[in-house]
Amino acid sequence: MSVPAADRGATTVAERAVRRIAERAATEALPPGEVLAARGAAAVRGRRARVSVAVTLPYPTVLDDAGERVRSHVADRTAGLTGLVVPSARVRVRALRVREPKQGAEAAAPVARAGRGRSGAGRPWSQRRVPAAVSAFGCAAVCGAFLYDVVRVHAVGRPPARWRARLMEWLVTHGPDSGVWPGLVSAGAVFLLGVWLLVLALTPGRRRLLPMAAPAEGVRAVLDRRAVSALLRDAVAEVPGITRVRVRVGRRGARVRARLGFGGLESARRAVTEACEEALGACGLARPSRLRARVRTDPLWRAPTPPGANTGSGPAGSPASPSPTPDATTATTATTATTATTATTQGSSRA
Known part of the structure; x- marks a missing residue:
C-alpha cells in the first residue's frame, strides 16, 4: 500500500529564511532603491508566521500610503x-531619506531657476500680530465706550456723559474746519496712522530675512541677515593679518570693514574680497548682494620690506655697515666723557 506524498514527511521553513524573505520583500514594495530594509524579525508557529521589519522610506512621501504598500507587499x-x-x-518606519535628484533634473534645475528670476523668491508675509492686536483693541475700546453711552441715553433716558459732550464741543471749536492747530495736528496724526496701516497691509514685513534661491517648485527658504553677517565675519577673520572685522548686512548689500595688522595692503584687500564673495555665494541667496569691502591699516602697521632691499645708508652695491653693538656704544660714551673731564681739569690749572 503506497503512502500519499503529503503524509510522507513535513517541510519546515526556518525563521531565519522567513526573516530574509520579509526583508527582501520590503525593498520590492516601492520603486527600486527607495526603500531600505533594516534587520527584521520572524516567528513561525506551525503553519503560521508573524514578521516585522524596520524600513527607511524616501522623503517626501505620504507615510500612511507608503507604509500600507510595504506592509501588504511583505505579507503577500x-x-x-x-x-x-x-x-x-508589522512595518516600522525608522527614518526618512531624501531622494537623490536625477541627473537630468539636476542639470535642468539651474535653468529653471534662472528662468523664474525674482518671481519665485520672496520673503514670507508677516502676520502682524502686534499692530493688528493694538488696532483692534483701540477701536473696540473707543466704539464700546460710545456704544455704551448711546445705549444708556436712548434706552434708559439718562443725559449723555460729560466726556462725550465735551468731546463734541471740542471738535466743533477745534475741528479741521476751524483752522486751529490742534485740529490740524489731530487730522494729520489720523492720516499718518492710516498710511502706516496701509503699508503694513501691503508689505510682507520680516525685513531681517533674506530670500534664498528655491531648490525646487513649491519650496521657499529664507536666511536671517544675522547669519549672513556671522558667515562673512568668520570668513574675513581667517584672512592672514586681519585683526578686527565689522560686518553690516542689509536687504540689498553687505558692507565689510576690516583692520590690517601686518602684511601687504593690496593682497589683503584682494583676499578679503574673495573671501566675502565666496561666503555670499555659499549662502545661496536669490538676489545677488552688493558687496562693499574696505580694509584699513592699524596705527602700528608698517609696510613689509621687500626681500633683498638694502637697509644701510651706504652707496648702492656696498655692504651696509654693521650697527654698533651696545658694548661699543658704551665704550665710546665713556671715552668722550673722560676726554671732556680732562679738558676741563687742564683749563682750571691754567687759570
Whole structure:
C-alpha cells in the first residue's frame, strides 16, 4: 500500500529564511532603491508566521500610503514564497531619506531657476500680530465706550456723559474746519496712522530675512541677515593679518570693514574680497548682494620690506655697515666723557 506524498514527511521553513524573505520583500514594495530594509524579525508557529521589519522610506512621501504598500507587499510576498499563512506584517518606519535628484533634473534645475528670476523668491508675509492686536483693541475700546453711552441715553433716558459732550464741543471749536492747530495736528496724526496701516497691509514685513534661491517648485527658504553677517565675519577673520572685522548686512548689500595688522595692503584687500564673495555665494541667496569691502591699516602697521632691499645708508652695491653693538656704544660714551673731564681739569690749572 503506497503512502500519499503529503503524509510522507513535513517541510519546515526556518525563521531565519522567513526573516530574509520579509526583508527582501520590503525593498520590492516601492520603486527600486527607495526603500531600505533594516534587520527584521520572524516567528513561525506551525503553519503560521508573524514578521516585522524596520524600513527607511524616501522623503517626501505620504507615510500612511507608503507604509500600507510595504506592509501588504511583505505579507503577500512572504506567504507566496514560504507557503505559510502570514496574517499581517508589522512595518516600522525608522527614518526618512531624501531622494537623490536625477541627473537630468539636476542639470535642468539651474535653468529653471534662472528662468523664474525674482518671481519665485520672496520673503514670507508677516502676520502682524502686534499692530493688528493694538488696532483692534483701540477701536473696540473707543466704539464700546460710545456704544455704551448711546445705549444708556436712548434706552434708559439718562443725559449723555460729560466726556462725550465735551468731546463734541471740542471738535466743533477745534475741528479741521476751524483752522486751529490742534485740529490740524489731530487730522494729520489720523492720516499718518492710516498710511502706516496701509503699508503694513501691503508689505510682507520680516525685513531681517533674506530670500534664498528655491531648490525646487513649491519650496521657499529664507536666511536671517544675522547669519549672513556671522558667515562673512568668520570668513574675513581667517584672512592672514586681519585683526578686527565689522560686518553690516542689509536687504540689498553687505558692507565689510576690516583692520590690517601686518602684511601687504593690496593682497589683503584682494583676499578679503574673495573671501566675502565666496561666503555670499555659499549662502545661496536669490538676489545677488552688493558687496562693499574696505580694509584699513592699524596705527602700528608698517609696510613689509621687500626681500633683498638694502637697509644701510651706504652707496648702492656696498655692504651696509654693521650697527654698533651696545658694548661699543658704551665704550665710546665713556671715552668722550673722560676726554671732556680732562679738558676741563687742564683749563682750571691754567687759570
